[in-house]
Amino acid sequence: MEEATIAFPIGDQPRLAALELLRLVRDDGAYANLALPQVLRKYKLNGRDAAFTVELAYGVLRNQILYDAMAQNCSTRALVDVEPEVVDILRLGIHQIYAMRVPDHAAVDTCGSLARVTSRGKDASHVKARVGFVNAVLRCITRTEFDLDTLSLGNRYSHQDWIVSAFEEALERNGLASSELERLLIANNMAVDPVIAVREGEKDIPGTIPGRWSEQARILCDVIPLDVEQVRDGSAIVQDEGSQLVAQAFLLAQPTGAESAWLDMCAGPGGKAALISDSVPAGVEFIAVELHQHRVDLMSKIVGPAASLITGDARERPWGNRFFDRVLLDAPCSGLGALRRRPEARWRKTKRETLALTDLQEDLLLSAIDSTRIGGVIAYVTCSPYVQETWAVVESVLEARSNVQLEDARGLFPGVSDLGEGPYVQLWPHIHGTDAMFFALLRRV
Ligand SMILES: C[S@@+](CC[C@H](N)C(=O)[O-])C[C@H]1O[C@@H](n2cnc3c(N)ncnc32)[C@H](O)[C@@H]1O
Numbered sequence: 001m002e003e004a005t006i007a008f009p010i011g012d013q014p015r016l017a018a019l020e021l022l023r024l025v026r027d028d029g030a031y032a033n034l035a036l037p038q039v040l041r042k043y044k045l046n047g048r049d050a051a052f053t054v055e056l057a058y059g060v061l062r063n064q065i066l067y068d069a070m071a072q073n074c075s076t077r078a079l080v081d082v083e084p085e086v087v088d089i090l091r092l093g094i095h096q097i098y099a100m101r102v103p104d105h106a107a108v109d110t111c112g113s114l115a116r117v118t119s120r121g122k123d124a125s126h127v128k129a130r131v132g133f134v135n136a137v138l139r140c141i142t143r144t145e146f147d148l149d150t151l152s153l154g155n156r157y158s159h160q161d162w163i164v165s166a167f168e169e170a171l172e173r174n175g176l177a178s179s180e181l182e183r184l185l186i187a188n189n190m191a192v193d194p195v196i197a198v199r200e201g202e203k204d205i206p207g208t209i210p211g212r213w214s215e216q217a218r219i220l221c222d223v224i225p226l227d228v229e230q231v232r233d234g235s236a237i238v239q240d241e242g243s244q245l246v247a248q249a250f251l252l253a254q255p256t257g258a259e260s261a262w263l264d265m266c267a268g269p270g271g272k273a274a275l276i277s278d279s280v281p282a283g284v285e286f287i288a289v290e291l292h293q294h295r296v297d298l299m300s301k302i303v304g305p306a307a308s309l310i311t312g313d314a315r316e317r318p319w320g321n322r323f324f325d326r327v328l329l330d331a332p333c334s335g336l337g338a339l340r341r342r343p344e345a346r347w348r349k350t351k352r353e354t355l356a357l358t359d360l361q362e363d364l365l366l367s368a369i370d371s372t373r374i375g376g377v378i379a380y381v382t383c384s385p386y387v388q389e390t391w392a393v394v395e396s397v398l399e400a401r402s403n404v405q406l407e408d409a410r411g412l413f414p415g416v417s418d419l420g421e422g423p424y425v426q427l428w429p430h431i432h433g434t435d436a437m438f439f440a441l442l443r444r445v
Pocket of ligand 1: 243265266267268269270271272273289290291292295312313314315330331332333383
């Protein structure tokens, strides 16, 4: 068999990089946001080229179900029998045609080239068939009017059905109309700019604009985090505005009486602990606990000197028989509230694994209550609006313990609109422009 001679095209590194990122996510289980810097470095991409790669790869990861349905509609072969890399190339083409301002012919031609240049080592007839298939499917896509209204919301916005149901229930429980569901799914599919929390110094950073709610927030609309000097020197950290609001709410809480000790029970990698450590009053001890050593190591790089770090299981109270005035439990959770920032997460989550976390969340909350002094406060927080991880956990613990009461948390989010009827605070991407953080305020009585 004749082996095809392949030359890599000059100038299409951004598409090759996007394809490689998709492969790392698919085959190696990589997190797109963590694998991205190494891919950009390998292909020597920055500025607009890097942004193009991110838009392509993240767009595909977010819209996979929809794009596969479109590709299947235009394919004579079942997509499950097509090489995964070729399916990724089709998805990249569809994203360019449907969601980016790439002219149809350029999207089709560049994807044909991708199919060719990634065929190294394959014989010429295989390469020809591969390129022909990509061209045929994408040309059909450019000619076809898809009626998206016939699709379920899960298919149209590429969310697993159980996740759509989870959001539907959470919106309803928070008194929001069912019409909000589509807006939420759309918000989860939007590209979002990184946000930083400025911990000290000048906030007016070039390439950034102020956040919507948090005084510390700057939105990076024209720069990437590593281009910002304050991020490099640690005086700013990358952190969604919802997480900043949670740290600030914790600081605004009002235990009765004098204070001497604060606890962050599940603190790694340390974003909220960092902001809290900046504001610990003199004479108050702040302990940050985390189960995994590598996350403690990450945390040690960003928390201020006011924090003491402990590696351990917070259910076993590695801080001993001490009692705290304030306890933050930012519980391990599904992360369903941050789908817009972790584009592949929506495919990896299963309902079973998510529900399996609720026992851990309850045990951690009981441990928090047992280590809070009378009059002290406990903030139970998740980066998920899923009712099983939020309301259900708090209510089950309230039933089990009579020495704790639920308080209205809305006053701890001054200036933030649309907080509903309380007592819980639930932030939403489509309403607040933040991750969907949940915050419950409990007091030891
Ligand atoms: C939602 S994250 C916390 C994020 C953190 N508060 C921040 O702002 O960066 C939950 C953390 O809890 C840790 N964790 C899970 N089980 C734990 C346990 N039993 N005890 C202590 N930490 C635990 C996880 O490793 C994870 O780092």
